[in-house]
């Protein structure tokens with residue numbers, strides 16, 4: 001599709017879409033709890049709809065009246081063998097977290113997805129789940145989907161030092177730990193998003209978190225709850241950066257989730273000298289209103305423990321860095337290579353095609369600042385976050401047009417992205 005270019009000024013207020021991570025988990029916790037769970041503000045993006053359909057296929061009654069999702073959970077033991085292999089589409093979160101839930105089942109489930117999922121590594125979840133007693137195998141005995149999870153009703157607890165910083169792996173082990181006989185201990189490599197831990201408590205479970213060490217005793221019974229999903233800071237990120245780099249702009253984003261394990265991008269914007277104000281308005285200071293305006297930014301180094309707190313925002317942060325004064329270096333982000341596409345290569349290839357100067361490295365990128373962007377033909381590689389980043393890049397292109405291939409991928413996490421952008425044209 002042809003992208004909007006050459007914008008001089010974006011202004012207005014947007015309510016960003018609901019959080020993808022919490023929407024997935026709302027369905028999952030509702031399915032494994034006993035009783036009724038209601039999820040308000042569920043994200044109707046393709047990934048979360050894949051989770052909804054996966055749990056219907058596992059025999060859970062889930063109603064959608066167009067507003068609220070109502071899940072009639074009957075506990076882990078209420079899950080039933082699906083009549084066919086489950087298609088989880090493009091969603092890494094669905095396949096990995098559901099593996100942990102199915103680890104304690106008394107049946108086998110096959111899960112598969114699209115061409116991108118077929119290349120995403122699964123050993124990271126299969127290894128710990130196999131250690132606990134499940135039997136997980138990938139295609140041709142390898143680690144890639146389709147995967148088959150054969151559960152065990154006699155799961156054993158483990159002490160597991162995670163080799164990667166991943167909330168999906170941690171969550172899969174915690175879901176299995178809820179079903180195991182005894183105490184499972186997970187030690188994180190770096191602290192990652194903690195929505196699963198929060199929701200275990202919200203659903204009446206018990207879990208102890210001491211920095212990177214998490215302890216969970218099984219078996220536990222959870223109880224249905226009401227979940228109100230806040231806005232997704234990972235979706236807000238595209239408009240936060242647009243407001244900072246498009247000349248003469250001022251944008252306010254409402255109801256943005258501000259869980260501290262997700263707010264690395266705010267720290268980066270502040271360190272780069274961006275004009276950003278945050279009014280915390282939600283319950284427990286966990287969501288708020290953020291305003292950004294066009295700013296003179298400076299290049300910085302982004303590495304270490306902050307990386308998992310902004311992992312999905314790195315493509316749009318890289319674009320921001322192309323407009324800053326000086327060089328920005330991103331390190332310790334090798335996980336970007338195993339997302340929907342290799343996001344290090346995708347960002348460097350596509351932005352360089354438009355005139356940026358980005359050197360991909362083994363664990364990140366080196367980004368030269370103050371580069372002018374020109375028109376051209378680019379692709380999202382079927383990756384929603386690359387697609388949205390390229391539309392924000394297009395706003396800076398003064399001459400020529402930009403054609404984006406595979407733009408439809410954006411519906412994975414932000415179906416109304418282009419409509420929301422249009423609301424900001426002055």
Ligand SMILES: O=C(O)C1=C[C@@H](OP(=O)(O)O)[C@@H](O)[C@H](O)C1
Nearest residue numbers: 021093165166167168169311312
């Ligand atoms: O737990 C989650 O909801 C997610 C965890 C992250 O993945 P990893 O755990 O693979 O880092 C993130 O990239 C993904 O978009 C959502």
Ligand SMILES: C=C(OP(=O)(O)O)C(=O)O
Nearest residue numbers: 090091092093312339340
């Ligand atoms: C990596 C992502 O999601 P998932 O792992 O669920 O496919 C993402 O949304 O950027």
